[in-house]
Amino acid sequence: MNKDKAIDRRGFLKMGVQAGGGMLALSAIPLQLLADDKVTEDEALAQAMGYKLDASTVDTARFPKRAGDAGANQFCHNCTLFAGAADAEYGPCSIFQNRLVSGKGWCNAWVAKPA
Numbered sequence: 001m002n003k004d005k006a007i008d009r010r011g012f013l014k015m016g017v018q019a020g021g022g023m024l025a026l027s028a029i030p031l032q033l034l035a036d037d038k039v040t041e042d043e044a045l046a047q048a049m050g051y052k053l054d055a056s057t058v059d060t061a062r063f064p065k066r067a068g069d070a071g072a073n074q075f076c077h078n079c080t081l082f083a084g085a086a087d088a089e090y091g092p093c094s095i096f097q098n099r100l101v102s103g104k105g106w107c108n109a110w111v112a113k114p115a
């Protein structure tokens with residue numbers, strides 16, 4: 001009887017290890033997808049928002065918000081909706097459901113990060 005319980009416990013622990021390994025494998029999938037899920041300029045929302053990977057290429061006639069000296073200092077990396085580090089090449093943006101945008105990019109939803 002005790003031996004059966006010991007086996008049961010051992011079997012339970014094995015199942016736990018296997019389940020843990022499975023969970024690790026499953027949790028790695030979304031991270032991998034997220035790592036490659038960069039917003040592209042040709043997507044409908046990106047086009048509507050004037051998103052550019054390189055902010056210097058923004059059509060300032062269409063998006064005058066980025067015109068002039070003040071506009072020239074607007075980048076995704078200093079936008080309050082950018083969740084990446086200030087020097088990150090890419091980071092999540094809440095406008096794009098936390099998909100990755102370029103730190104040197106810009107879109108018309110830009111809002112200054114609080115100092």
Ligand code: SF4
Binds near residue numbers: 107109
């Ligand atoms: S909302 Fe901000 S971080 Fe997101 S794409 Fe526009 S400028 Fe970049």
